[in-house]
Amino acid sequence: MIPKVIQGGNFSDHRGTISYVNDFSFQDIERFYIISNSDENPIRAWQGHKLDAKNFYCLSGTFKIHFVKIDDWENPSKNLKIETIFVSEADSKIVHIPAGYANAIESLDSNSKLMSFSTLPLSDVKDDDIRYPADYWLING
Numbered sequence: 001m002i003p004k005v006i007q008g009g010n011f012s013d014h015r016g017t018i019s020y021v022n023d024f025s026f027q028d029i030e031r032f033y034i035i036s037n038s039d040e041n042p043i044r045a046w047q048g049h050k051l052d053a054k055n056f057y058c059l060s061g062t063f064k065i066h067f068v069k070i071d072d073w074e075n076p077s078k079n080l081k082i083e084t085i086f087v088s089e090a091d092s093k094i095v096h097i098p099a100g101y102a103n104a105i106e107s108l109d110s111n112s113k114l115m116s117f118s119t120l121p122l123s124d125v126k127d128d129d130i131r132y133p134a135d136y137w138l139i140n141g
Contacts, residue, residue, distance in 0.1 A: 001053075001098040003067060005085060008092035019092040021057070028119045034059065035114040037107040045104030046137060048073070048130040052120035054097045056105075058087040061112025065095050066104040066139055073130060076102075082137055087114070102132060104139060 008021030037044055048070055056065055065087060068080040085095050094117075097103050105114060120128055 003097050006094040021094050024094050029117045030121045032117045043106045045134045046102045046132040048102035051128045055117040056095045057115045059113040060089045061109035062088040064106040067101045
Protein backbone atom coordinates (compact mmCIF):
# COMPACT_ATOMS: atom_id res chain seq x y z
CA MET A 1 0.00 0.00 0.00
CA ILE A 2 1.22 3.52 -0.73
CA PRO A 3 0.45 6.85 0.97
CA LYS A 4 -2.56 8.64 -0.45
CA VAL A 5 -4.79 11.65 -0.01
CA ILE A 6 -8.47 11.06 0.64
CA GLN A 7 -10.10 14.25 -0.55
CA GLY A 8 -13.11 15.70 1.19
CA GLY A 9 -14.86 19.01 0.80
CA ASN A 10 -16.65 21.87 2.48
CA PHE A 11 -20.25 23.03 2.34
CA SER A 12 -21.21 26.54 3.42
CA ASP A 13 -24.52 28.31 3.74
CA HIS A 14 -26.10 30.91 6.04
CA ARG A 15 -25.68 28.55 9.04
CA GLY A 16 -21.93 28.13 8.66
CA THR A 17 -19.60 25.53 7.16
CA ILE A 18 -19.39 21.76 7.31
CA SER A 19 -16.10 20.08 6.40
CA TYR A 20 -16.19 16.39 5.47
CA VAL A 21 -14.21 13.45 4.12
CA ASN A 22 -16.97 11.03 3.20
CA ASP A 23 -14.66 8.50 1.52
CA PHE A 24 -12.69 7.86 4.73
CA SER A 25 -13.64 4.67 6.57
CA PHE A 26 -13.30 4.40 10.35
CA GLN A 27 -13.50 0.60 10.14
CA ASP A 28 -9.89 -0.08 11.23
CA ILE A 29 -9.42 2.95 13.51
CA GLU A 30 -8.51 2.02 17.09
CA ARG A 31 -7.73 5.44 18.57
CA PHE A 32 -7.05 9.08 17.78
CA TYR A 33 -5.11 11.99 19.16
CA ILE A 34 -4.51 15.66 18.41
CA ILE A 35 -1.02 17.02 17.72
CA SER A 36 -0.07 20.62 18.55
CA ASN A 37 3.63 21.30 18.06
CA SER A 38 5.28 24.06 20.06
CA ASP A 39 6.53 27.21 18.33
CA GLU A 40 10.04 26.39 19.59
CA ASN A 41 9.92 22.87 18.08
CA PRO A 42 7.65 22.97 15.03
CA ILE A 43 8.84 19.58 13.69
CA ARG A 44 7.96 16.29 15.39
CA ALA A 45 10.25 13.72 13.72
CA TRP A 46 10.86 10.79 12.94
CA GLN A 47 8.46 8.09 14.08
CA GLY A 48 8.18 4.80 12.21
CA HIS A 49 5.52 2.13 12.27
CA LYS A 50 5.86 -1.45 11.05
CA LEU A 51 2.19 -2.29 11.68
CA ASP A 52 0.28 0.92 12.43
CA ALA A 53 -1.21 3.03 9.65
CA LYS A 54 -1.64 6.76 10.32
CA ASN A 55 -4.33 9.07 9.00
CA PHE A 56 -3.91 12.82 9.44
CA TYR A 57 -6.55 15.57 9.27
CA CYS A 58 -5.74 19.24 9.83
CA LEU A 59 -8.12 20.87 12.32
CA SER A 60 -6.49 24.32 12.31
CA GLY A 61 -3.50 26.07 10.80
CA THR A 62 -1.20 24.37 8.30
CA PHE A 63 1.20 21.43 8.30
CA LYS A 64 3.63 19.60 6.11
CA ILE A 65 3.48 15.85 6.57
CA HIS A 66 6.79 14.28 5.58
CA PHE A 67 7.27 10.53 5.18
CA VAL A 68 9.80 7.94 4.03
CA LYS A 69 9.37 4.27 3.13
CA ILE A 70 11.63 2.34 5.49
CA ASP A 71 14.02 -0.06 3.76
CA ASP A 72 15.64 -1.56 6.90
CA TRP A 73 14.13 -1.01 10.35
CA GLU A 74 17.41 -1.53 12.22
CA ASN A 75 19.57 0.63 9.97
CA PRO A 76 17.52 2.53 7.36
CA SER A 77 19.32 4.29 4.55
CA LYS A 78 19.91 7.98 5.15
CA ASN A 79 19.28 8.53 1.43
CA LEU A 80 15.60 7.57 1.43
CA LYS A 81 13.40 9.91 -0.57
CA ILE A 82 11.37 12.23 1.64
CA GLU A 83 7.88 12.84 0.32
CA THR A 84 5.76 15.71 1.59
CA ILE A 85 2.06 16.55 1.55
CA PHE A 86 0.78 19.98 2.59
CA VAL A 87 -2.46 20.18 4.59
CA SER A 88 -4.41 23.12 5.94
CA GLU A 89 -7.65 23.71 7.79
CA ALA A 90 -9.27 24.76 4.47
CA ASP A 91 -8.29 21.51 2.68
CA SER A 92 -10.66 18.99 4.25
CA LYS A 93 -8.58 15.98 3.29
CA ILE A 94 -7.04 13.04 5.10
CA VAL A 95 -3.48 11.93 4.43
CA HIS A 96 -3.16 8.16 4.80
CA ILE A 97 0.34 6.85 5.62
CA PRO A 98 0.32 3.04 5.61
CA ALA A 99 2.39 0.80 7.85
CA GLY A 100 6.02 0.55 6.80
CA TYR A 101 6.76 4.29 6.83
CA ALA A 102 8.29 6.84 9.17
CA ASN A 103 6.72 10.28 9.36
CA ALA A 104 7.53 13.78 10.50
CA ILE A 105 4.92 16.41 11.28
CA GLU A 106 5.88 20.04 10.64
CA SER A 107 3.55 22.80 11.78
CA LEU A 108 3.79 25.98 9.75
CA ASP A 109 1.59 28.25 11.89
CA SER A 110 1.31 28.86 15.63
CA ASN A 111 -1.54 26.97 17.28
CA SER A 112 -1.92 24.52 14.39
CA LYS A 113 -3.72 21.29 15.31
CA LEU A 114 -3.54 17.97 13.49
CA MET A 115 -5.78 15.00 14.26
CA SER A 116 -4.21 11.56 13.88
CA PHE A 117 -6.21 8.35 13.57
CA SER A 118 -4.29 5.13 14.29
CA THR A 119 -5.08 1.53 13.35
CA LEU A 120 -3.08 -0.28 16.03
CA PRO A 121 -4.50 -0.87 19.53
CA LEU A 122 -2.66 1.01 22.27
CA SER A 123 -1.61 -2.30 23.86
CA ASP A 124 0.52 -3.08 20.77
CA VAL A 125 2.16 0.33 20.29
CA LYS A 126 5.34 -0.26 22.28
CA ASP A 127 6.36 -3.08 19.92
CA ASP A 128 5.62 -1.00 16.82
CA ASP A 129 6.77 2.54 17.59
CA ILE A 130 10.29 3.07 16.22
CA ARG A 131 11.89 6.47 16.66
CA TYR A 132 14.78 7.91 14.74
CA PRO A 133 16.73 11.10 15.54
CA ALA A 134 15.01 14.28 14.34
CA ASP A 135 17.87 14.95 11.93
CA TYR A 136 18.11 11.37 10.55
CA TRP A 137 16.55 12.55 7.29
CA LEU A 138 16.97 16.25 6.60
CA ILE A 139 13.79 18.07 5.70
CA ASN A 140 14.37 20.76 3.09
CA GLY A 141 12.07 23.77 3.42
